[in-house]
Amino acid sequence: MTTRPQTPLLDTVDTPADLRKLKPEQLRQLADELRTEMIDAVGSTGGHLGSGLGVVELTTAIHYVFNTPEDRLIWDVGHQAYPHKILTGRRDRIRTLRQAGGLSGFTKRSESEYDPFGAAHSSTSISAGLGFAVANKLNKKPGKAIAVIGDGAMSAGMAYEAMNNAEQAGNRLIVILNDNDMSIAPPVGGLSAYLARMVSSSEYLGLRSLASKVANKIGRRVYNSLHKAEEYTRGMVTGGTLFEELGFYYVGPIDGHNLDHLIPVLENVRDSDQGPVLVHVVTTKGKGYAPAEDSADKYHGVPKFDVVTGEKAKSKAGPPAYQNVFGETLAKLAETDDRICAITAAMPSGTGVDKFAKAHPDRAFDVGIAEQHGVTFAAGLAAQGMRPFAAIYSTFLQRAYDQVVHDVAIQNLPVRFAIDRAGLVGADGATHAGSFDVTYLASLPNFVVMAAADEAELVHMTYTAAEYDEGPIAFRYPRGNGVGVDLPEIPQKLEIGKGRIVRGDESGGKVAILSLGARLEEARKAADQLEAKGLATTVADMRFAKPLDEEMIRKLAATHDVLVTVEEASIGGLGAHVLTMASDEGLTDGGLKIRTMRLPDMFQDHDDPAKQYDEAGLNAPQIVDRVLSALRHNSAGVEEARA
Ligand SMILES: Cc1ncc(C[n+]2csc(CCOP(=O)(O)OP(=O)(O)O)c2C)c(N)n1
Ligand SMILES: CC(=O)[C@@H](O)[C@H](O)COP(=O)(O)O
Numbered sequence: 041m042t043t044r045p046q047t048p049l050l051d052t053v054d055t056p057a058d059l060r061k062l063k064p065e066q067l068r069q070l071a072d073e074l075r076t077e078m079i080d081a082v083g084s085t086g087g088h089l090g091s092g093l094g095v096v097e098l099t100t101a102i103h104y105v106f107n108t109p110e111d112r113l114i115w116d117v118g119h120q121a122y123p124h125k126i127l128t129g130r131r132d133r134i135r136t137l138r139q140a141g142g143l144s145g146f147t148k149r150s151e152s153e154y155d156p157f158g159a160a161h162s163s164t165s166i167s168a169g170l171g172f173a174v175a176n177k178l179n180k181k182p183g184k185a186i187a188v189i190g191d192g193a194m195s196a197g198m199a200y201e202a203m204n205n206a207e208q209a210g211n212r213l214i215v216i217l218n219d220n221d222m223s224i225a226p227p228v229g230g231l232s233a234y235l236a237r238m239v240s241s242s243e244y245l246g247l248r249s250l251a252s253k254v255a256n257k258i259g260r261r262v263y264n265s266l267h268k269a270e271e272y273t274r275g276m277v278t279g280g281t282l283f284e285e286l287g288f289y290y291v292g293p294i295d296g297h298n299l300d301h302l303i304p305v306l307e308n309v310r311d312s313d314q315g316p317v318l319v320h321v322v323t324t325k326g327k328g329y330a331p332a333e334d335s336a337d338k339y340h341g342v343p344k345f346d347v348v349t350g351e352k353a354k355s356k357a358g359p360p361a362y363q364n365v366f367g368e369t370l371a372k373l374a375e376t377d378d379r380i381c382a383i384t385a386a387m388p389s390g391t392g393v394d395k396f397a398k399a400h401p402d403r404a405f406d407v408g409i410a411e412q413h414g415v416t417f418a419a420g421l422a423a424q425g426m427r428p429f430a431a432i433y434s435t436f437l438q439r440a441y442d443q444v445v446h447d448v449a450i451q452n453l454p455v456r457f458a459i460d461r462a463g464l465v466g467a468d469g470a471t472h473a474g475s476f477d478v479t480y481l482a483s484l485p486n487f488v489v490m491a492a493a494d495e496a497e498l499v500h501m502t503y504t505a506a507e508y509d510e511g512p513i514a515f516r517y518p519r520g521n522g523v524g525v526d527l528p529e530i531p532q533k534l535e536i537g538k539g540r541i542v543r544g545d546e547s548g549g550k551v552a553i554l555s556l557g558a559r560l561e562e563a564r565k566a567a568d569q570l571e572a573k574g575l576a577t578t579v580a581d582m583r584f585a586k587p588l589d590e591e592m593i594r595k596l597a598a599t600h601d602v603l604v605t606v607e608e609a610s611i612g613g614l615g616a617h618v619l620t621m622a623s624d625e626g627l628t629d630g631g632l633k634i635r636t637m638r639l640p641d642m643f644q645d646h647d648d649p650a651k652q653y654d655e656a657g658l659n660a661p662q663i664v665d666r667v668l669s670a671l672r673h674n675s676a677g678v679e680e681a682r683a
């Protein structure tokens with residue numbers, strides 16, 4: 041039996057109001073207990089551990105100093121908010137994190153009044169904070185907005201767009217830059233180097249010169265208190281920073297694990313009559329848990345693990361992960377094609393671009409969290425004759441939609457989009473579901489859109505995309521491991537816009553299931569069950585949402601009573617395209633029944649992916665039910681009498 045850690049002081053704190061009753065000298069113990077509690081909880085649930093460990097003291101200090109929830113605390117991404125959840129009335133549910141019916145792994149408005157803004161995609165916090173601050177200003181309401189943003193998230197353009205506008209918030213907006221010198225992978229680019237220079241001790245100013253500078257800038261009261269805090273403060277720099285040029289009072293860098301530094305500085309910032317202020321806090325990802333601190337990824341996202349040893353639960357040996365199949369295939373293709381490049385937006389391991397980078401470092405580009413830039417960068421490469429693969433999760437590609445339309449599609453540039461995490465993704469929930477890409481891409485002129493049914497198909501599609509220079513081409517595939525088919529030695533170049541029959545044939549049957557992507561396995565199972573009920577079933581792997589295999593659809597329509605489309609994508613995907621074609625051509629005029637099965641019109645909460653697909657109605661039994669109801673057959677497959 042595992043025992044929970046002893047947390048006598050934390051046990052007295054249910055909300056920040058309880059925390060504020062503590063004496064400053066008790067906060068160290070509280071933070072230690074908070075860290076222990078978080079490690080224990082995430083050990084049993086899995087989740088984003090390293091980022092939360094790094095902000096234990098910061099979370100404690102913010103809730104101690106500020107009047108949350110009236111002061112609005114906005115965590116960027118929200119993956120670091122587990123300590124915040126524990127301190128804001130959710131400790132009793134912390135061991136339900138990311139489990140069905142349990143707490144979200146991110147901040148969520150519906151979960152707590154202490155989560156004023158939901159997140160999970162990065163770099164939104166300053167804009168949202170500015171909105172809260174300006175609303176309060178207009179309504180003459182008290183309350184500050186505090187946006188906490190990581191150095192990784194700070195690489196996205198949106199953060200700068202917000203800072204560029206922030207002056208109007210005055211002292212109602214405080215941005216805390218949590219600089220742990222990590223994104224999911226080590227951070228990249230000039231900004232990261234700039235922050236590193238600011239943090240390097242050679243650039244610290246002594247506290248006295250800081251204090252005199254701050255006195256001129258944010259007032260005598262602050263000056264006096266800074267003097268009081270002098271012995272606690274490691275060092276601060278003001279003046280001449282990028283952030284100052286953007287209109288912020290810059291304070292920092294300060295040690296984000298030292299509560300004796302954090303508390304007085306945050307109090308000063310809170311009481312300052314000028315702003316906006318940016319506080320630059322330096323932390324360590326994974327802080328206080330040796331296995332995390334020692335790991336390359338600082339335990340960014342972990343499965344369940346043994347708290348004592350740090351050993352992570354092993355996933356079952358099985359087929360390779362889709363991302364690795366993609367990365368390795370592309371690396372191989374690039375051996376004989378020096379035009380191939382790979383781009384990731386801060387997800388090198390998640391997309392498999394790390395595998396490509398190992399083999400071809402000069403042609404692999406991690407652009408940081410900057411999907412918009414990544415797509416247009418790829419467009420530039422393509423325009424100059426390269427063969428770029430923009431490997432971006434479906435959900436994150438949403439952010440670059442205008443670049444996809446304006447920079448890629450309108451110019452018909454052959455950018456290859458390797459779209460990982462297509463479909464439902466499990467514990468990350470609605471914010472990370474790859475639901476919409478088929479809809480938003482297959483509606484664009486010039487685009488080719490493919491979906492891989494299994495890992496062998498992914499190999500073929502990667503090769504097909506490499507060889508396709510006529511315009512933009514996308515291929516999507518799910519999160520997780522393949523289905524266990526053999527990987528081809530030699531990839532096939534697929535004929536554009538042609539599907540394949542994987543069961544039965546075009547020449548006749550009762551039912552035809554038209555599957556797009558990785559629901560193919562469920563479609564096959566459904567076909568087995570339908571056959572067992574005496575309903576001859578053809579299964580097609582459509583491969584392409586665009587262009588459609590119209591010839592195949594016409595044949596299947598002419599030789600079957602029911603066509604059912606199945607896809608792990610929202611309305612507007614394969615089903616909509618098939619229906620549109622069928623109605624344009626009058627394929628249903630003779631009594632053919634078409635049914636479309638797709639993701640439901642709702643944002644589905646986190647759960648085990650199989651259960652999410654059950655909720656979505658996209659598993660085999662539901663396909664069978666859909667066919668039977670279209671045929672007006674009962675569950676035994678017997679035709680019911682018509683009323
Ligand atoms: C728009 C977008 N792209 C990519 C991601 C995936 N992602 C989640 S956290 C993260 C790293 C964030 O780094 P940082 O902001 O420094 O936070 P840390 O984890 O270091 O605390 C990335 C790339 C995302 N959430 N949103
Ligand atoms: C917080 C975030 O956006 C990422 O850490 C994401 O959770 C990674 O998802 P995968 O586990 O699917 O790579």
Ligand SMILES: [Mg+2]
Nearest residue numbers: 190191192222
């Ligand atoms: Mg970081």
